Amino acid sequence: MHLDDSTLNEYLDGRLEGDLARQARQHLRVCQDCRSRRDQLQSLTASLAMLAESPLRRDLVRPVLARLGTKPAPAFLGWVTGFEAIGATALATYLWPRLAEAVTPIVNTVVPAAVTLWSSIAASGLQDVWAQLALEIRSLAYASDLWLRPLAIRSGPTWPLVLALGTAAFLLGVLGNGVLLRSPLRRV
Amino acid sequence: MDSSPDRDLVERTRRGEVDAYGELVRRYQTSVFNVCYRMMGEHQEAEDLAQDAFLRGYRRLGTFDAQRPFGPWIRKVAANLCLNSLQKRVPVRLTLDEEHDDPIDVEQPDPAVAHERADQSQRLRQALQELPPHYRAVIELRHYQDLSYEEMAQTLRVSLSDVKSHLFRARRLLARRLGSR
Numbered sequence: 001m002h003l004d005d006s007t008l009n010e011y012l013d014g015r016l017e018g019d020l021a022r023q024a025r026q027h028l029r030v031c032q033d034c035r036s037r038r039d040q041l042q043s044l045t046a047s048l049a050m051l052a053e054s055p056l057r058r059d060l061v062r063p064v065l066a067r068l069g070t071k072p073a074p075a076f077l078g079w080v081t082g083f084e085a086i087g088a089t090a091l092a093t094y095l096w097p098r099l100a101e102a103v104t105p106i107v108n109t110v111v112p113a114a115v116t117l118w119s120s121i122a123a124s125g126l127q128d129v130w131a132q133l134a135l136e137i138r139s140l141a142y143a144s145d146l147w148l149r150p151l152a153i154r155s156g157p158t159w160p161l162v163l164a165l166g167t168a169a170f171l172l173g174v175l176g177n178g179v180l181l182r183s184p185l186r187r188v
Numbered sequence: 189m190d191s192s193p194d195r196d197l198v199e200r201t202r203r204g205e206v207d208a209y210g211e212l213v214r215r216y217q218t219s220v221f222n223v224c225y226r227m228m229g230e231h232q233e234a235e236d237l238a239q240d241a242f243l244r245g246y247r248r249l250g251t252f253d254a255q256r257p258f259g260p261w262i263r264k265v266a267a268n269l270c271l272n273s274l275q276k277r278v279p280v281r282l283t284l285d286e287e288h289d290d291p292i293d294v295e296q297p298d299p300a301v302a303h304e305r306a307d308q309s310q311r312l313r314q315a316l317q318e319l320p321p322h323y324r325a326v327i328e329l330r331h332y333q334d335l336s337y338e339e340m341a342q343t344l345r346v347s348l349s350d351v352k353s354h355l356f357r358a359r360r361l362l363a364r365r366l367g368s369r
Contacts, residue, residue, distance in 0.1 A: 009356040013330070015337065044363045048331040052309050053222050057231065060217040061210045064242045068206055 003027055003034045012041055084172035091165045194258040201249060209249075213242050216259050220266045226332065227270035227324050229317040237273060241266035260333060264343050267328050271344065274321035315365035322346075323358035330355060 003011070003024055010016050011024040028035050192200075192208075194215070200208035220241050224234035245252075245262045252261055316324055325344055329335045335343065340351045 005356040005360065006352050009359065010352070013337070040363050041359055044359055044366065045331065047308065047312055047366060048327070048362075050308065051226070051312050052306070053218065054225050054231070056218055056221050056235070058235070059214075060221070060235070060239055060242065061213045064213045064239050064246075065206060065210050067239065067243055068209070068246060 002031060003037075008034065008037060008041065012038065012045070080172060084169070087165070087169045087172055091162075091169050094165070095162065195254050198249065198252065198254045198258060201246070209242075209246055212258060212262075216262055217242075219259065220262055223263050223266040223328060223332065224270050226313070226316060227267065227274065227328055229313055237270055238266065241269050244269060263333055264329070264335075267325055267333065268343060270328075271321050271325045274324065311366065315362050318365060319358055319361060322350075322354050323361065326351060326354045327358050327362065 007016070007020075007024060011021065016024055028038060192211070194212065197208040197212050201212070217238065221234055221238040224237040224241065225231065228234045228237060241262065245265050248265070252258070316327065319327065322344070326340055329340045329343060337348055337351050337355075340355075341348045344351070346354075
């Protein structure tokens with residue numbers, strides 16, 4: 001009785017264990033026919049292992065990335081990011097005093113209003129909340145008139161400069177983050 | 189050239205850095221191409237399928253366990269893609285019955301040429317091309333990707349017994365084609 005093909009293949013692939021492996025080994029010692037079949041399989045395995053790798057004729061990186069809807073980021077993006085950081089710092093330095101002027105009254109109004117609203121809820125329960133909320137909304141509408149005053153466009157050359165700096169920072173931000181160069185496949 | 193480990197490149201790709209995936213393509217393009225070349229036997233088609241494999245890998249990267257090596261995974265993707273392509277394109281020329289009944293031309297080894305590796309590779313590639321698609325796939329996965337029987341069954345979505353029978357029949361056919369028998 002010879003080893004069947006499946007057993008012989010599994011033996012050569014190291015899948016037989018224990019008694020099965022021992023029996024196969026013993027059989028191969030005494031059976032010329034099975035040894036011959038084993039040798040053929042081993043020869044085939046050696047031939048397959050010798051198959052040479054073929055070189056690629058062209059680089060696949062660019063075609064693959066192009067098909068993903070993108071291409072490698074150009075080197076100048078690093079410089080753009082640097083300019084973006086410098087521009088953003090300059091803009092923030094220039095705008096901060098003016099922003100502080102605009103934000104301060106907002107903080108001064110909203111924080112006490114929120115505290116009042118929360119105290120009212122805690123003190124009187126939910127039944128008075130809607131009435132209190134309506135009151136707060138009316139007071140916020142009044143306050144917004146005050147908040148907008150500092151933001152009103154002033155005469156003089158400074159606001160065109162702010163506008164130009166802001167636009168430049170935005171464009172640099174878009175470029176520097178590679179938004180225009182990225183694939184739409186953000187999640188894979 | 190980015191020297192980051194594959195795992196970092198995979199994570200960066202998942203965060204949207206497509207260039208990181210470009211580096212993975214650069215690293216594995218030759219081995220993926222060779223998977224396709226062994227299975228398809230035609231250079232241009234193998235290049236096209238290698239590209240397709242990387243695209244499929246990119247889209248399935250969410251299911252890839254980044255703790256495992258990327259190379260074997262993308263090569264399995266490529267093998268599966270080639271198998272799908274072969275099954276769509278080529279009718280299986282040998283049924284199991286034909287395999288037993290039909291006489292197979294045994295190529296006589298030429299001693300003068302047998303020692304030339306290029307020629308041997310050519311004969312082997314030719315013999316691989318004459319195998320039915322599933323047989324080619326198990327040869328690829330077992331002999332070139334070193335997958336276990338269980339991994340092959342999982343990759344090809346077939347039963348373990350199918351893997352075993354495909355593998356030993358494929359080897360027998362190859363051996364006959366190569367004149368080993």
